[in-house]
Amino acid sequence: MSIAKNIKCTDEKTSLSIKQILNIKDSHITFSEEAISKAIIHGHMANVFTGVLTGEAHRCEYCGEDSVIRHAYQESWIQLLPYQEVPTYLHLYKQRFRCTQCHHTFSAKAYYVAENCYISQALKFAIAVDLKKKVSMKDIAQRYFVSTKTVERVLDSFFKEPRKKPNSLPKHLLIDEFKGTSDCEGAMCFIISDADTGKIFDILDDRRNFKLRVYFQRFSLKVRQRVTHIVMDMNASYDTVTKDVFPNARLSIDRFHVIQQITRAFNNQRIQAMNQLKKSDPQDQKDYRKLKKYWRTILKKNTKLNYTAFKQFPLFQRKYVTES
Numbered sequence: 001m002s003i004a005k006n007i008k009c010t011d012e013k014t015s016l017s018i019k020q021i022l023n024i025k026d027s028h029i030t031f032s033e034e035a036i037s038k039a040i041i042h043g044h045m046a047n048v049f050t051g052v053l054t055g056e057a058h059r060c061e062y063c064g065e066d067s068v069i070r071h072a073y074q075e076s077w078i079q080l081l082p083y084q085e086v087p088t089y090l091h092l093y094k095q096r097f098r099c100t101q102c103h104h105t106f107s108a109k110a111y112y113v114a115e116n117c118y119i120s121q122a123l124k125f126a127i128a129v130d131l132k133k134k135v136s137m138k139d140i141a142q143r144y145f146v147s148t149k150t151v152e153r154v155l156d157s158f159f160k161e162p163r164k165k166p167n168s169l170p171k172h173l174l175i176d177e178f179k180g181t182s183d184c185e186g187a188m189c190f191i192i193s194d195a196d197t198g199k200i201f202d203i204l205d206d207r208r209n210f211k212l213r214v215y216f217q218r219f220s221l222k223v224r225q226r227v228t229h230i231v232m233d234m235n236a237s238y239d240t241v242t243k244d245v246f247p248n249a250r251l252s253i254d255r256f257h258v259i260q261q262i263t264r265a266f267n268n269q270r271i272q273a274m275n276q277l278k279k280s281d282p283q284d285q286k287d288y289r290k291l292k293k294y295w296r297t298i299l300k301k302n303t304k305l306n307y308t309a310f311k312q313f314p315l316f317q318r319k320y321v322t323e324s
């Protein structure tokens, strides 16, 4: 698939803003200045965000050999939650890789969308939450600009398995919150899954503590005592609920949230340092621009830095220096 050159030119600012709006945390997805456009899709005027998914593959997915080379891009369309009542799509060019040994091709993976899926996880969750209300499937389909068949598929994927043991809980719980539909009572939804199988256990449309307490207290103490681990983010307010409701559980903080906090703290520190530089001093201003331009390099893991290759980097007076 050919790809317009300007789409591949990442614009940091645009990329950051779009990712914030779309809630994309994947660093391999980037956007260019020309990422946002309008188009008619399935007879509706739609918002289109065109981005690129890159990534690295060191080993072939089929034969395991390290004979992988970059291949062309593959185009994919992923439907997102409607934005301002307008259907919205992510038009993603995925990097493909080719194995020179077995000639298989495969594409870069994104956490944001499940493989072979044409609707985003957030849209799926929103439909699932609506399915628990007294709304017809047809209404849900119209609201999110999807077919009734898609709503049925979401229903199947989330609620297919009959609850074999209604009064049991997974031994290891994963809990998190996410932004669901706008009419959620608590603004944020709450998701509970089984850490061992990765399957969703339940979705609640309210994450407020008293609602969680009521929900979990429907399970008998004996059942709750069997829960040994709970993995969650750093939201301390769940802490009090989980301690009361699950007396034997140990709490772990999700790695992702730890890294997120460190990154944030580090960035704040960098900005503080930048603001202490004098506006009137030319050398200070040069340092300011360096700190601004190379923010990614500062966040890099030390083992991923290059210590040997000398290159000319912008803002370094054409000196040959290494990345480190």
Ligand SMILES: [Zn+2]
Binding pocket: 060, 061, 062, 063, 064, 065, 099, 100, 101, 102, 103, 104
């Ligand atoms: Zn291969």
